[in-house]
Amino acid sequence: MKIDPGCSNKWPGLFVLLAVLTGFGFIPQLCTAQQADKPVPEVVSASVPFYPRLALAARISGAVHLHLSTDGKRVTSITDQKGPVMLIAAAEQNVRTWAFAEHIPTSFDVNFNYKVIDSPRCYSGNKPVILHLPAEVEVDGAPLECDKDSYFRLQKYLHEQRVYPVELHITLNGKPTANPPEVVIANSAQSVTLPVKEGLFLVPEAMATGSSLRFQAGIGQDNIKINGINPNQLESIWTIMLADKTFGQDYPVPKRIHVHSTCILSFDPMDGDGIYMTVDPCRKPASE
Numbered sequence: 001m002k003i004d005p006g007c008s009n010k011w012p013g014l015f016v017l018l019a020v021l022t023g024f025g026f027i028p029q030l031c032t033a034q035q036a037d038k039p040v041p042e043v044v045s046a047s048v049p050f051y052p053r054l055a056l057a058a059r060i061s062g063a064v065h066l067h068l069s070t071d072g073k074r075v076t077s078i079t080d081q082k083g084p085v086m087l088i089a090a091a092e093q094n095v096r097t098w099a100f101a102e103h104i105p106t107s108f109d110v111n112f113n114y115k116v117i118d119s120p121r122c123y124s125g126n127k128p129v130i131l132h133l134p135a136e137v138e139v140d141g142a143p144l145e146c147d148k149d150s151y152f153r154l155q156k157y158l159h160e161q162r163v164y165p166v167e168l169h170i171t172l173n174g175k176p177t178a179n180p181p182e183v184v185i186a187n188s189a190q191s192v193t194l195p196v197k198e199g200l201f202l203v204p205e206a207m208a209t210g211s212s213l214r215f216q217a218g219i220g221q222d223n224i225k226i227n228g229i230n231p232n233q234l235e236s237i238w239t240i241m242l243a244d245k246t247f248g249q250d251y252p253v254p255k256r257i258h259v260h261s262t263c264i265l266s267f268d269p270m271d272g273d274g275i276y277m278t279v280d281p282c283r284k285p286a287s288e
Contacts, residue, residue: 040108041070043133047097051114051141055086061141064091064112068134072105074098080109087114091137098134112137154235163202164234170219172242177220184216187231208234215265222283226265229277236267242283253278 055061064083068075075095081088091112117140130138150167157165170177179196185203186192188211194201207213213229224240241264247253251264263282267275 040134041100041103041106043098044101045097045099046131046133047094048129049090049094049112049131049137049139051116051139052086052090055084055090055114056116056141058086059116060084060086061114061116062087064088064114066091066095066110066112067107068095068110069107070100070103070105072103073100076105083112084114087112090114094137095134100134108134110134110136112139114139114141116141150237157202158205161202162205164205164208165200165202166234167199167237168196168201169199169237169239170242171239172220173244174248177242180217180219182217184214186214186216187211203234207231218286221286223286224263224283226263226277226279226282228279229265233267239266239268240264241266251276251278253280 052060062084064087065080066078066088067080069077069079075098078092078095081092083091091110094112095110113136115138129140132138153165157163168179168183170179179199182193182195183201184191184193185201185207187207190207192204192207194203208231210231212227213231213234215224215226215229217224219240219242222242224242226240241247241251243259243262245259247259247262247264253259253262253264257278257280261283262278262280265277265279267277
């Protein structure tokens with residue numbers, strides 16, 4: 001880490017860290033500053049705060065206020081906590097990592113500001129964590145997990161061919177089975193028959209807008225038809241699950257549903273938890 005020599009003359013006293021999250025690590029830049037109302041202890045080391053995973057998934061954001069007391073080296077007590085409970089816990093965990101230059105025991109306030117940012121999937125730019133230590137902390141949260149191979153494949157196909165490459169998987173009774181040679185994707189405006197090659201079928205970009213989609217294919221001895229697919233799911237990996245008796249504990253279905261005529265279509269996005277839809281009826285023997 002480098003300290004800008006010009007900073008210490010301009011703002012003597014308060015430690016400011018700009019930690020930029022880039023891909024797999026942080027690039028910190030250090031500077032010093034001074035609190036306006038009274039002297040505060042200098043932070044000599046601190047962990048970079050992370051946005052709590054569950055809070056980010058639930059899009060919980062907001063300000064956290066803490067009142068800290070020190071023993072001259074570290075934080076000894078935290079009181080007057082205000083803000084979302086999940087974010088308070090993360091802020092408290094972070095301040096307990098702070099180490100101060102030796103000072104007369106004191107107390108002061110600190111504010112954490114957590115903000116969820118809407119970024120493109122597999123966001124590859126900088127996600128700033130700005131720490132005006134020890135008075136203020138700003139944490140921006142964006143998706144941290146991502147299937148980069150799928151994402152960049154998507155971008156390549158969209159840029160070069162104006163199509164969405166949908167990765168397709170089929171399971172029968174929990175075991176992988178062969179993909180169909182072709183599928184039909186339709187909406188209210190058009191219907192296209194698309195070959196499945198190397199596990200992918202390529203959907204024209206124009207079908208990503210407008211009405212819901214219908215999927216049709218011959219899989220094994222069955223004809224499969226699934227209606228009501230959100231066009232946004234063209235950016236996900238599709239897994240069609242078929243079963244003769246049960247889909248297992250992970251995919252419970254209502255008692256009124258006939259498993260042998262039901263399909264479960266799971267959408268696995270590139271940057272988080274997926275969703276699935278249960279469709280009955282969707283599966284009919286090809287002979288009918």
